[in-house]
Structures are given as C-alpha cells and as structure tokens.
Amino acid sequence: MGLQDLEHPLVHLTPPHGWLNDPNGLWYDAKDELWHCYFQHNPDSTVWKQPICWGHSVSKDAIIWDYKGLAIVPPDSDGGVFSGSVVVDNRNTSELFDESTDPRQRVVAIWTQDADGIQRQMISYSMDGGYSFKDYAHNPVLDINNSNFRDPKVIWHKETGRWIMVVALSQKFEISIYSSKDLIHWQYESGFAVRGFKGLQYECPGLIKVPLLDANGQEVKDTKDNWVLYISINPGAPQGGSATEYFIGEFDGKVFQPRDNQVRLMDLGKDFYAFQTFYNTPNDKDVIGMAWASNWQYTNQTPTSQYRSCLTMLRKLHLQKLQITPEYSEINLFSAPLWDQDSLVNLAPPKSLTPDAPLLPNHGLNINLDQGEGLLEFTWEWSVQDKLVPKADFCGITMFLKDQETSNQFLSLGFEANSSAFFLDRGNTGSHFTETNPLFTRNLSADLTPYRTFQGTSIYKVHGILDRNILELYFNDGALAATYTFFYLENRPIRWVHMESSVNDVFKIKELRFTELAIKSPSKTY
Amino acid sequence: MGLQDLEHPLVHLTPPHGWLNDPNGLWYDAKDELWHCYFQHNPDSTVWKQPICWGHSVSKDAIIWDYKGLAIVPPDSDGGVFSGSVVVDNRNTSELFDESTDPRQRVVAIWTQDADGIQRQMISYSMDGGYSFKDYAHNPVLDINNSNFRDPKVIWHKETGRWIMVVALSQKFEISIYSSKDLIHWQYESGFAVRGFKGLQYECPGLIKVPLLDANGQEVKDTKDNWVLYISINPGAPQGGSATEYFIGEFDGKVFQPRDNQVRLMDLGKDFYAFQTFYNTPNDKDVIGMAWASNWQYTNQTPTSQYRSCLTMLRKLHLQKLQITPEYSEINLFSAPLWDQDSLVNLAPPKSLTPDAPLLPNHGLNINLDQGEGLLEFTWEWSVQDKLVPKADFCGITMFLKDQETSNQFLSLGFEANSSAFFLDRGNTGSHFTETNPLFTRNLSADLTPYRTFQGTSIYKVHGILDRNILELYFNDGALAATYTFFYLENRPIRWVHMESSVNDVFKIKELRFTELAIKSPSKTY
Structure with missing residues (x-):
C-alpha cells in the first residue's frame, strides 16, 4: 500500500x-x-x-x-x-x-x-x-x-x-x-x-x-x-x-x-x-x-x-x-x-483499558493498536468528581493518538472539567498544511454541560470513528455530533493511544475500548 | 517597570x-x-x-x-x-x-x-x-x-x-x-x-x-x-x-x-x-x-x-x-x-510602510517600533487583485507582531484571499498557557466578504488597538468587531512588525500606519 x-x-x-x-x-x-x-x-x-x-x-x-x-x-x-x-x-x-x-x-x-x-x-x-x-x-x-x-x-x-x-x-x-x-x-x-x-x-x-x-x-x-x-x-x-x-x-x-x-x-x-x-x-x-x-x-x-x-x-x-x-x-x-461492522474485518480483538484504572499526570495509560490500518472505532466513557476539580488549573483528561509511541506528532482530544468542555487539537499532526494554514483551526471545542448523566459523579461518553484523516464524534448517544478532518504526517495510520490526566483523582475511565478495523474488499474503488 | x-x-x-x-x-x-x-x-x-x-x-x-x-x-x-x-x-x-x-x-x-x-x-x-x-x-x-x-x-x-x-x-x-x-x-x-x-x-x-x-x-x-x-x-x-x-x-x-x-x-x-x-x-x-x-x-x-x-x-x-x-x-x-488620544502620549511619530510597496514571499516589510511600551494603534488597508489569486495555494498576507526582530515568538494576523477570511493566530506567543490549554483557541477567523469596498480591486481595512495582552479589531469602519486576548512570552511589549505575502502581485498595502503610545498619568491605578 x-x-x-x-x-x-x-x-x-x-x-x-x-x-x-x-x-x-x-x-x-x-x-x-x-x-x-x-x-x-x-x-x-x-x-x-x-x-x-x-x-x-x-x-x-x-x-x-x-x-x-x-x-x-x-x-x-x-x-x-x-x-x-x-x-x-x-x-x-x-x-x-x-x-x-x-x-x-x-x-x-x-x-x-x-x-x-x-x-x-x-x-x-x-x-x-x-x-x-x-x-x-x-x-x-x-x-x-x-x-x-x-x-x-x-x-x-x-x-x-x-x-x-x-x-x-x-x-x-x-x-x-x-x-x-x-x-x-x-x-x-x-x-x-x-x-x-x-x-x-x-x-x-x-x-x-x-x-x-x-x-x-x-x-x-x-x-x-x-x-x-x-x-x-x-x-x-x-x-x-x-x-x-x-x-x-x-x-x-x-x-x-x-x-x-x-x-x-x-x-x-x-x-x-x-x-x-x-x-x-x-x-x-x-x-x-x-x-x-x-x-x-x-x-x-x-x-x-x-x-x-x-x-x-x-x-x-x-x-x-x-x-x-x-x-x-x-x-x-x-x-x-450507520455503522455496519459486518462489512468490516476486525484486525484484532478490541483493546480496552482496565476500568477505573488510576490515571495520573505524566503517568498515563497506553493502548497499542499495532494492527491498525487507520480505521478505528472507539467508545470512551469517563466520570468526573466535580467537587475535586481545582479551579485555578487546567483540569483535563486527554487522549493522544499517534502512529507510534515514540512519535512527536499527535492528534489530541479530551475534556476540561472546569468548563465541562470537550476539546480537540488537530494542530500537532506534523503536516505542513496544518502548521501553516491558520484557517485550519487547530483547536475546536464543544460545551458538554447538558450532555452528561449523573450517577453520584458526572458521566460523559463519546463514540468515535476515526478513519485515516477524519474523526467523527457522537456524544451521549448522539445528542451532539462533531466532525473534524485532520492530516497526520505522511498519512501514517494511528496505532498508539496514550491517555493521561493533568490532575489526580478527578477523572476515572469507565470505559475505553478501541477496535482496529479493515475493509473486506481489497478491490475498493473509493 | x-x-x-x-x-x-x-x-x-x-x-x-x-x-x-x-x-x-x-x-x-x-x-x-x-x-x-x-x-x-x-x-x-x-x-x-x-x-x-x-x-x-x-x-x-x-x-x-x-x-x-x-x-x-x-x-x-x-x-x-x-x-x-x-x-x-x-x-x-x-x-x-x-x-x-x-x-x-x-x-x-x-x-x-x-x-x-x-x-x-x-x-x-x-x-x-x-x-x-x-x-x-x-x-x-x-x-x-x-x-x-x-x-x-x-x-x-x-x-x-x-x-x-x-x-x-x-x-x-x-x-x-x-x-x-x-x-x-x-x-x-x-x-x-x-x-x-x-x-x-x-x-x-x-x-x-x-x-x-x-x-x-x-x-x-x-x-x-x-x-x-x-x-x-x-x-x-x-x-x-x-x-x-x-x-x-x-x-x-x-x-x-x-x-x-x-x-x-x-x-x-x-x-x-x-x-x-x-x-x-x-x-x-x-x-x-x-x-x-x-x-x-x-x-x-x-x-x-x-x-x-x-x-x-x-x-x-x-x-x-x-x-x-x-x-x-x-x-x-x-x-x-472611544479612543481619546488627548489622554495619551505619542512616543514617536507614527510609522508607516510606503504605500503600494511590493510585498513578496519571504521578502517582507518591517516596521521597528522600538519606543513601544505595549500600546499600539494601527490602521491597515490592503487591496486584493482577485483575478490573480491562485486557488490551490494558501494566498495570504500576514502581519507578524513580536518583541524584537530575532524573536521566535509572535502574534500573527492576516487575510486569505481564496476565502476572503481574516485570521488571527495567537498560538505562537511562547507562553506556557497558550501552548498547553487547547480551549484557548489558537486560530480564529472572520469571513469578510461583505466588509469590503470596490475600486477596481477589493479593498479591506481594519483599525486595531493592541494593548499589552489584548487586541481589538474594527473592520471596515466598525461594521464588524473582533476582540482577542493573547499572552506574549514574559509580557514583553510588541515592538516589531513584519508583513509578508505568500504570493506575488495579489496584495498591495494601501496603508499601514502604527502609532506607539503611552499614558500620561504615571500614577495610574488601573
């Protein structure tokens, strides 16, 4: 290829x-x-x-x-x-x-x-x-x-x-x-x-x-x-x-x-x-x-x-x-x-983080998607201990997506708890276009206040489909959607996920599951 | 200070x-x-x-x-x-x-x-x-x-x-x-x-x-x-x-x-x-x-x-x-x-670019504002030869603002002619906050199609007041306004303007005039 x-x-x-x-x-x-x-x-x-x-x-x-x-x-x-x-x-x-x-x-x-x-x-x-x-x-x-x-x-x-x-x-x-x-x-x-x-x-x-x-x-x-x-x-x-x-x-x-x-x-x-x-x-x-x-x-x-x-x-x-x-x-x-997995091949069993695994600043959790050809589906659900959010600090949980662990290029997305805002940063993906065109807005956000459920803590969830150079996000069972293109360096497929939090104790991952997919038909003509 | x-x-x-x-x-x-x-x-x-x-x-x-x-x-x-x-x-x-x-x-x-x-x-x-x-x-x-x-x-x-x-x-x-x-x-x-x-x-x-x-x-x-x-x-x-x-x-x-x-x-x-x-x-x-x-x-x-x-x-x-x-x-x-210059001191005579000076890629024009203490007023008017705009390329005229010529940190703003969009990039100002908070959107834009005048070419103008960490822009005599905070490295005042175009011949500067100002009262209590 x-x-x-x-x-x-x-x-x-x-x-x-x-x-x-x-x-x-x-x-x-x-x-x-x-x-x-x-x-x-x-x-x-x-x-x-x-x-x-x-x-x-x-x-x-x-x-x-x-x-x-x-x-x-x-x-x-x-x-x-x-x-x-x-x-x-x-x-x-x-x-x-x-x-x-x-x-x-x-x-x-x-x-x-x-x-x-x-x-x-x-x-x-x-x-x-x-x-x-x-x-x-x-x-x-x-x-x-x-x-x-x-x-x-x-x-x-x-x-x-x-x-x-x-x-x-x-x-x-x-x-x-x-x-x-x-x-x-x-x-x-x-x-x-x-x-x-x-x-x-x-x-x-x-x-x-x-x-x-x-x-x-x-x-x-x-x-x-x-x-x-x-x-x-x-x-x-x-x-x-x-x-x-x-x-x-x-x-x-x-x-x-x-x-x-x-x-x-x-x-x-x-x-x-x-x-x-x-x-x-x-x-x-x-x-x-x-x-x-x-x-x-x-x-x-x-x-x-x-x-x-x-x-x-x-x-x-x-x-x-x-x-x-x-x-x-x-x-x-x-x-x-409309997401018909029957038309797709699972390249590997879905990969998950252990639920409620501790998430610490600079000590994140990783998922290795080494089978990935650039088509990934994920579900991500996290809880926020609202009372522990430090007001003066950026209080974020961030997912970094890149081609390999050692790469300096990444797409990042996450959630900031002071503002209850979801964010996406498509500005660090390494492509010349991304770095030089200021109209290709790097940071985008979605205010999620109504798109949560309560179970003692606030719970947010997002369903994502990442396909080479496009990411579609569906929040809280589709109550809100957001579509973003991005252009990763040399079109390399995303194969590594790193998740970390800027603070202790505020966030818990309730679910994070990635599925690596390919299409059945090798003769695809787009 | x-x-x-x-x-x-x-x-x-x-x-x-x-x-x-x-x-x-x-x-x-x-x-x-x-x-x-x-x-x-x-x-x-x-x-x-x-x-x-x-x-x-x-x-x-x-x-x-x-x-x-x-x-x-x-x-x-x-x-x-x-x-x-x-x-x-x-x-x-x-x-x-x-x-x-x-x-x-x-x-x-x-x-x-x-x-x-x-x-x-x-x-x-x-x-x-x-x-x-x-x-x-x-x-x-x-x-x-x-x-x-x-x-x-x-x-x-x-x-x-x-x-x-x-x-x-x-x-x-x-x-x-x-x-x-x-x-x-x-x-x-x-x-x-x-x-x-x-x-x-x-x-x-x-x-x-x-x-x-x-x-x-x-x-x-x-x-x-x-x-x-x-x-x-x-x-x-x-x-x-x-x-x-x-x-x-x-x-x-x-x-x-x-x-x-x-x-x-x-x-x-x-x-x-x-x-x-x-x-x-x-x-x-x-x-x-x-x-x-x-x-x-x-x-x-x-x-x-x-x-x-x-x-x-x-x-x-x-x-x-x-x-x-x-x-x-x-x-x-x-x-x-409401801009009462009587309350302010001109630190130096206003500085301008020569009208219609040629503006070339990588050969821009500079204005040295070495008297500036961080308060600048500017008027900027430019024309666009619409017929010469190359569709496949980013066709921009960009103003870079920084503390000194050799600095790598800058605030940039400008205009892209394919989309008739004004843009601002506040993501390269060097402050840790700017670089790490994805909700502080780096790129912002304003679609200017109706905010122009025609005199053979399209003419756009903007009046700017830049005051230490805030920039207010008024387009086309105030038909549109846009306010942006930014945080330049170590609060250094802006003292250097560099203007360049990504293409030849499309843009002409009709006016670019900067005034370096200070306040009269040294006993200001904010």
Whole structure:
C-alpha cells in the first residue's frame, strides 16, 4: 500500500482522483438494494474548477463505496451541473418513463445549471438505474432569472400528494418552497427567509419529517411539528467558513413554521457542510443523510495529492427530548452513524483499558493498536468528581493518538472539567498544511454541560470513528455530533493511544475500548 | 517597570489585583464629569471565588482608569453581589434621596443577590456619587424564588415614563421585561424566550435604542425599530464558551419585537462577554458600552499573576445599512472604540510602510517600533487583485507582531484571499498557557466578504488597538468587531512588525500606519 492509498479514508466516500464537494442526489435503489451517492465532482482537478459534474458512487452496505465515474455532465465545459437531489418517480408523475423501467428505478435528478450568470433548475432522468442520465427535453423546469438560485432538494409530500422542492435564493437568504404534481411544473408556495445564522449565503437546504422517539426509543405517533429544515451557510458560519444549521417545526405542504425562533447547528465541528438526506431509504423514513466533510475556508489547500475531500458517514436522525438545564428541556436532533461492522474485518480483538484504572499526570495509560490500518472505532466513557476539580488549573483528561509511541506528532482530544468542555487539537499532526494554514483551526471545542448523566459523579461518553484523516464524534448517544478532518504526517495510520490526566483523582475511565478495523474488499474503488 | 506591571494593559480596565469578570452598573456622572465602572470582583483571589463584590473604577476620559476598591459587598461572605446595573434617579422616583443629593448623582444600583440557592433582585443607593452604597431597607425588590434569575439592566423608557428592567431567567432561556414607576415595585411585562443561539444559559441582557445613521453619518429620525436587545450566552457559544448575541427590533415599553428571526454576534472574537451599556452618557444616547474580555472556557487559567481579566475599550454603537450580498442589504450594528488620544502620549511619530510597496514571499516589510511600551494603534488597508489569486495555494498576507526582530515568538494576523477570511493566530506567543490549554483557541477567523469596498480591486481595512495582552479589531469602519486576548512570552511589549505575502502581485498595502503610545498619568491605578 503506497502513501497515496493511505491518504484515502476507508469507509468515507472519496473520489479516486479529482475534486469532490457537496453530496447530491442521494437515493436508495430498492430493486437492486443499492445506495447511490452523487457528488459535485471534477475528476481532472484537485481544486474546485469548472466543469463541475455529478460524480457517482454506489454501495451495498453504505460503508464501502464503489466509484462509477460521471453521471451528469454539462452540455459544454463552460457551465456547471451544480447541487441537487434525486427522487424515485415510481408512479411516473413526470411521464418520463414507460413500463420498461422498474418503478423502483424511475430516477429523476433535479439539479441546478449554472451557466451565463444564471442559475436554473433542471431535471434529468435515468433509464438504467441511475448510472447515466438524459436531460429532460424542455429544461429548465424552474428559472426565475436569478444568479444565485440553487440546490433543489425534492421530497414526496404524501399528506398532500405532491412533490415539494426546497431551493436556496442564496444571496437573498431565502429558502423557497415550491410544489409540483409532475416534477416539471413548479408553483411557489412560500419562503423561509432571514432566519437563524444567516452567514453570508444560504445553500443546500432540505426538509424532512423526523421521527420523535420517547425515552425508551419508541416512536411517538401523531406528532405534527417534527419537520426539520436544514440549511448550509457559507461563508460566515460562526466558527468560520461553512456549517449546517437546522430548525424544527411544522410543515403543511405549503409553509414551514418553526416551533421556536432558535437556531441550532447540526454538527459542532468545522468539517460538516451541505448535509443532504437520502430518498427512499429502506425503512421509508428518509432520515439518513451525509455531509461534505470540509470547509470552504481551506478545502482547496488540504494536503491530499490524488483527490480532495470526503463525505461523512451516513447518519440516521431522530428527535428526542433532552434536558438542557434543570429548568428547560426541548426536542433535540440526535444522530447516529450507520455503522455496519459486518462489512468490516476486525484486525484484532478490541483493546480496552482496565476500568477505573488510576490515571495520573505524566503517568498515563497506553493502548497499542499495532494492527491498525487507520480505521478505528472507539467508545470512551469517563466520570468526573466535580467537587475535586481545582479551579485555578487546567483540569483535563486527554487522549493522544499517534502512529507510534515514540512519535512527536499527535492528534489530541479530551475534556476540561472546569468548563465541562470537550476539546480537540488537530494542530500537532506534523503536516505542513496544518502548521501553516491558520484557517485550519487547530483547536475546536464543544460545551458538554447538558450532555452528561449523573450517577453520584458526572458521566460523559463519546463514540468515535476515526478513519485515516477524519474523526467523527457522537456524544451521549448522539445528542451532539462533531466532525473534524485532520492530516497526520505522511498519512501514517494511528496505532498508539496514550491517555493521561493533568490532575489526580478527578477523572476515572469507565470505559475505553478501541477496535482496529479493515475493509473486506481489497478491490475498493473509493 | 517590573514584569507584573507589564502584565496590565494600559487603556483597558483591570483591577490592580484579584479577580474581575462582568462590567456592572456603568454610568456617567454629569456633575463631576466622570465615568463610573463597577465590575464583578474579588480582590483576594485571582480565580472566581465568593464573596463576589462590585469593584469600582472611575475615569475622566474613559481611557485611563482609577481603581476605587469595593463599592457593594454582600452582608456575609456566603452570598454574592452578582451582576446588575446603575441608573441615575434624578427625579427621585424611588424617594430614596432628599435635596442633599445632586439630582445628577442620585445613583441607584440594581443587582442580583445570590444567596441560599436563590437569586433575587436588590437595590442599593449612593449618597456620595457612587463610591459607597447603602442597601435599600426592604430588599429584595424582585424575588420569584428562582435559582437562576439574574443580571438586571435598567433603563428609563421616556416614551412611557417608566423604568424598564431586562433580566435573565438564565436556565429557562428567557429575558424577562419588567416595568416600574419607582425602581421598587416591578411589574412583569413580557418575556423574550428561546431565541437565537440559545447556548446553555442566557446572561447579562440589555435593551437600548440605537441611532440609525444614513450613509453620510446623519441620524435618520422617527425610526421605530431601532432597539437592540443584547444577550450573553455561556457556555455553549458557537465558537465555544462565552459570546454576546443581539437582536434588532421594536420596543413599545412592554414587548420587544425583533424585526426578523436572525441572530447575530456583537463581536466575532472569543473574548467578548457580558457587554453592558452606560447610563446617562454625555450625548444622551446611552449607546456606549463595554464587555468582559475573556471566556469562561479558560478565564481562570490565563497567565497573569496579580489579577485576572480586563474589560474592553468603551465602544459606541450605531445602526447603519450594510450591503451583505448584491441582492440583500440590512441594518447592521456598527461599533467604534472611544479612543481619546488627548489622554495619551505619542512616543514617536507614527510609522508607516510606503504605500503600494511590493510585498513578496519571504521578502517582507518591517516596521521597528522600538519606543513601544505595549500600546499600539494601527490602521491597515490592503487591496486584493482577485483575478490573480491562485486557488490551490494558501494566498495570504500576514502581519507578524513580536518583541524584537530575532524573536521566535509572535502574534500573527492576516487575510486569505481564496476565502476572503481574516485570521488571527495567537498560538505562537511562547507562553506556557497558550501552548498547553487547547480551549484557548489558537486560530480564529472572520469571513469578510461583505466588509469590503470596490475600486477596481477589493479593498479591506481594519483599525486595531493592541494593548499589552489584548487586541481589538474594527473592520471596515466598525461594521464588524473582533476582540482577542493573547499572552506574549514574559509580557514583553510588541515592538516589531513584519508583513509578508505568500504570493506575488495579489496584495498591495494601501496603508499601514502604527502609532506607539503611552499614558500620561504615571500614577495610574488601573
């Protein structure tokens, strides 16, 4: 395995070469039982450059992806096939299909053409299960002569029996809602404008109905206000550059009415943008999605050579009540990675620290992961003796991740008890990019006060998936998520964990378990 | 001058020793022409520790502060005198005064008592112009038996002839609005709840009417919706820890109605919290305020020895239209530092770079500030040849600030042209704290796309005040502000500026002018 292979994560979608940004047209093929992911792509450039096309990858298990090349290309090299979505028009509302196409594969892509300074909504359809597309003869289907009108995401609104599109008037800060009977004729219904963190542009909206679960994980039926509208903002996200925010509310087929006037971020990391959900997922809830794991502030300079950027794992969403403070609880968006270990090989039995092992300053605990090829899963749970926390000192428990015990390069993450904040430091990984690009924020943090449980002491837990150059963290069973890319020196895989505390007695490890994984298919094509 | 003296900024308020956090009770004495600032204070501890009192400093010019010790102390050492505000009850609505007190000095402090697990609103009044306070005999004036009900800020609402208090129900995420005829009897009017970025607690609200200026700086009269409600959130700010957000809208004496449902941050840095405005400022607009320049994520560990934390410069606010995108403009909150050079000594003539001097990679330009004692003002304006920006490379212009040319320690700030983002790196200043506390975020950024002007090229400008261990930046005439603390090795003053570009031809310096300043009064008591 060469260095260039090591730079690709294993279970995060990348193109084999060239540029990738937003995920597009996510759908599940119920006939062939296949996940389809398209994405903004130029195979011939590792920086964003026209012509931007829809690249295409498929997966049987949503873990291992197989690259299929270009699915939609612009008619000439000046324009671009910008972001959009896919629906399965199984009842042939568009009349684009005949009986020769299985209803489960009547795929229509709705996307933005960027040409001549105008952005128009176009449709294309596929007769071969989503591998190639034909442009609709009378495109565009929606053109309001605006230069920043893009990223249509279409769903089937079964309550009113119509297609619903949300699309961004990016520079007016409006998410426009349109309806259609046939995917071709679109009627404006309403606008959701100037809400939340505006940033300096709105992009990539989506509207989904998300199941509300009770404390036992059972779905609460007959709920109304459990629609989620997500919007990506770039530039101008509060952490800098790009981020995805969301709102929870009611949707009646015409207007989205948020249940309150707050704004929330879907992921607290700096690498989570353009989130989109799949159409027609097996459980029929369509609440599984993925995001682009990068940030426009630095994405064109990240230190990979063959390709640039990956997508996140698939995440399944649900709503659930969360006690934010002793006086206030609210419905919160939870997420969990779709993590199918059957597709993976355990390289060694999972390795753990002895529970409640003493953790002392400068006398930490180690886990040797010498089988690791760069794909690690871990669960980490720790308790904090709040009364023993020394206020004047940094009171931290820190995990250092590196390629070998003697290395000076590391990724570190941990928890500081005075502030109840989780932190990540991706600034000591040795790559030139990391050390020289100040927009690739080294330190990131997440305030965890509501994301704990009490059992005499405060208990925190995090589930992590570390895949070569990306780390996804899910706190407290998915109540909070944070995604971070990092670039370890020469793409060396992480094989050594060191855990230590800056103080005595405050922290106890309740669980720390690492699993070293590889993918089954050696013929993976990313 | 010893190292301990060097650790105090010169024109930013600090206590001579001990702990400081939120500014409290800000008011201007029109009789003695004196600025009064109280603040959360414990002179005997450099970490937050009860008993928390109101410390007190005064200033003739709002630049040089004179420490006056404790103004309000809790009756016993268990409780705390938490944050609050001051009004001048010149018409003696409270009947606490008689003719012996000049109407301009009828000072009433409204503050939160934290005792026995309950937070109650108390008043105290001063017969000596704000130096000592007497508790009102029938305190509390507002008690709803809540453990997190604090930080009353009171204004006189002249339209309805009543006092208006905004106060935080911190853990219910409500800003409660009360009215009173006499400062003693308070009536609940409305609540502003679960708005904007909630964070994990609301604190330190304030409600002010802010003048709207037109493009020529003239006030637009007869405006209605130019009230600003500001709220501090901690923990859980989007950048981590503590931040101040604000909303613009109408206030009719009972209800604050925001003009839209967006949320905005008052300052993009990580050290701007608990902003509060002065009462009774000379121009009668009461739109001058200051904030605590720190963050609860790390404030108890910052590397000062005698004291902890400073307040920002005074900032004057106004509203003005800003073109955010070509398709969207809105009313934006501008701020400008109250910066009275008459109170300061120019240590040397201002030093400038030659305009349009060529700036090359590894062949930068230098400014030697050898007279500097750590207080510097600068204006920096640069142009960007957008068409020449190489997409695949970090395309930056960077200013390095250090104590001397040969030092390896530096503070750096600059601009990256691919992302139009300003960046600051405070991670190379050499202090142990900086290098070891990952919550003291090293890299911070501000997306500047709307904060530019066009004259063939894009032109950006920033006004900076650097004062020993704090840097305040005002972009594009105050359309955006960002405050950052930093801790340079052994508190050495910045005396050397090096400016370079990572590319040829893209950037031109239109202006870079540094002024080295000192304070006139050598007897400054902080």
